[in-house]
Amino acid sequence: MRRLTVILGVCVALGLAAFWLLSAPTQLPDADLAALDGHEPDLQNGENLFWVGGCASCHAAPDAEGDARAVLSGGLALESPYGVFGVPGISPDPETGIGGWSFADFANAMKRGVSPDGRHYYPSFPYASYAKMTLTDLADLWAYLQRMPVPENAAVIPETELAFPFNMRRGIGLWKRVYLNEAPVIADDVLGDDPVLARGRYLVEGAGHCGECHSPRNIGLAMDGSRWLAGAPNPEGEGRVPNITDHPDGLADWTEDDIAYGLESGFTPAFDSMGGSMASVVKNFANAAAEDRAAIAAYLKAIPPLPDG
């Protein structure tokens, strides 16, 4: 009996040790970051990525409009089926934002979901998509973010309150091992060698993080690549997030031009106007490069059409 207890204890200890090792936050290789040394930031590219990436939708003050959407003070309470996430500030303020960060801190947050103090971020911060961005683009975005206005007043950041087991932050390390990678969702042979489609894929799957809401999640709560962009329940409440594949359930009736104009204006071909979180996404995309809106539209028409997911 005593022997059994010892064996059991050893097993539990080994299990805990394995969990601890496998769930540890990992960082980008120093050599990858060093390759960016001396990079001359392209601020126009940084700004375009800021709008495509939709940073303001979550990180601006919750009711900010117009120029105030550039003040990234945080404070939104992001609702989800797992609980509420309090969104932090990302302004250049060292106290309430990320002014004290290095580029390596920023790149590890965006591509590895790891904070400067070595903790996992929750994937509500869509690094599962941002991981597919290039380090060069992140360097440009980082340079742009550092030039954003500092908030005059500190925002009140809501408490993050999640249900068990989602409140076990360390467990995210295991989730990342399975689901966090830089490989494209739609393979090269589907898209051919059209550079516009490649650009569209890069923007949709990476910075644009469209799949975070428009793709159903699998059993591990990661974006399901086999039902890519086929629509999903609205994570923030009522209704569904639409299917945006080229299927009768999705955008089959839309031309590429309709999609590009929809991203710019918020109007559907039926002249309804996109509501919910998409209204905010459109405000961002209105500021993005017209050829990027067109590339996104081309990609959405090129990927496999799927019925509602």
Next chain:
Amino acid sequence: MLLRTLTIAATMLATGATVSIAQDDPIAERQEAMKTMGRSMRVLVPMARGQADYDAEAALAAFVQMNDAAQNYGDLFPEGTETGGDTRAKPEIWTDREGFDTAVADFKEDLAMAVSADIGSLDAFRPVFGAVAQNCGDCHEDYQVPEN
């Protein structure tokens, strides 16, 4: 000017007729009002995008239609119409009435501006259209459930 007056009179008659039919069903009535907005947008958007030739009379008629349909829009969300009839109205309309009323008032203000603005040329029309169209997304963001 005469044409403008006639256009306004004709659309007021037309929308007046719709309103009187649907008076006891606020959900149907507000959905009809939104369809009127959609019909006007069908005229306005292609002109704003440069896909259709600019027609100042048609643009004015569309703005007048929207303006008329917006007049009692805020009254079409009484207590007890939170659900039913495929409504996509979000509960926030009732929990944040003040915000909703402000959004409707902003929309009406921009429409009042549009029906009295000089929109004789496409260049003059575009910013007026932009100001009106901005309201759609602003309001739907907070007060309308996504489609589908």
